[in-house]
Amino acid sequence: MEKSAASQAPGLIASLAGVAKNTIGLLLSRLELASCELAEARNHALRLLAVFALALVAGLFTVTYASVTVVYLAWDALGWKILPIMTAGFLVLAAGLLLYARALLRQGKLSLPATMAELKADRDMLL
Template sequence: MEHSEPRAPGLIGSLTGVVKNSLRLVLSRIELAALELSEVRRHLVELSVLFALVVLAAWFAIAFGTATLIYLAWDALGWKILLILAAVFAVIAVVLVMTIKKMILQGRLALSATMAELKADRDMLL
């Protein structure tokens, strides 16, 4: 038996290798996306539960506090106390909306690692 050198793969062998590597790359990116999506889902559940509890607690605090303020200030201010409280609640609502917007813009719900890997793959291929 002669000892022969391994032959270099032909066109079919090279194409098969490229296809296999491409499939491995796609699968690894899908796994990364699935991992990040589960993390985002967990954050969304936590955020939803906390938001519901905050809304409930705030609603009771606002209702009882408002009723108390109206009762105590009605003799001195009359209907003006209602206008003052409406302005205060509007300011609070604006601050809360800005806080929520800030959280969203910080990218806490984004798939940053997946997007970075996909961009790197695109840059490498092009």
């Protein structure tokens, strides 16, 4: 009996070591995937920020020059009433642009879909 118990002990320890090795390997592969996705998400965020900043500057110049032109041309016909009309127009434009930006963010490019799916699959397999 002692011989069979002694022969099973190294097998049990080896099995536990194998499980620990596989678990560490799994965690390392998940960390690598997460780091790749975080780098990709960071690049998307930086690109979005740069495009937004350039669009904002160009848009401000365009709005300024267009506003001055419209006010100058309409002042004789409408007088001071052109200013609230222009304000309402810009308010509608700003609301539309905010809704568009919100829709772009909801596309999920800044989330980590592959990492989250793998972690969920791992959780489901373990539980």
